Amino acid sequence: MIRTVIVDDDPMVCAHLREVFAFADDIEVVDEAYDGAAAVESVLRHRPDVVLMDLRMPGVDGLAAIPRIRSLDRPPVVVALTTFDTDDHILRALSAGAAGFLLKSTPPRDLIGLVRVAADGHTVLSPSASRRLVAAATTRHTARTTMLTQLTARETDILACLGAGLSNAQIAARLHLSEGTVKNYISQILAKLQCANRTQAGLLAHQAGLV
Known part of the structure; x- marks a missing residue:
């Protein structure tokens, strides 16, 4: 079983995700947390394999909680699951230690498959996040290559x-x-x-x- 903790300040989102994963016989939602501090406590208590982490929450947000979780002994895989896919959010989440960046609009069947992929140790990115990262990398490369003319x-x-x-x-x-x-x-x-x-x-x- 892929033991999973859902972290989101909206109980409706947590309920929806529970329903989604109820269709997967190899994924078990072991807990919900409604802010980053509670997420760290949940990880310590339940030792999940995967944490689905919202980024924007009151109190301790996901961006602050991710490095705390990743610094724990035998940390779980943390995947950012959010509504916002700006370059800043994507890069900050991945820099903090997230193994992936997915949007809440991801179709349920795709989300189940991506959680399985993340649990196997692979990076998972929504298509829009992938495009943004490629564009950002290309821009940085072009800018620095242009500097060579100096x-x-x-x-x-x-x-x-x-x-x-x-x-x-x-x-x-x-x-x-x-x-x-x-x-x-x-x-x-x-x-x-x-x-x-x-x-x-x-x-x-x-x-x-x-x-």
């Missing part, structure tokens, strides 16, 4: 070396520069590309086809 030829060469995983000493030897000069170049590259570290810059080099 680099000089030498900086582009060094970025390619970062993508290849070379150390400062190795880059200096390959490009016949001093390590100090390489370090200065890397600082300039990180600033121009708005990268926090050389790993991010190296990843961008791969995305841009420099490696």
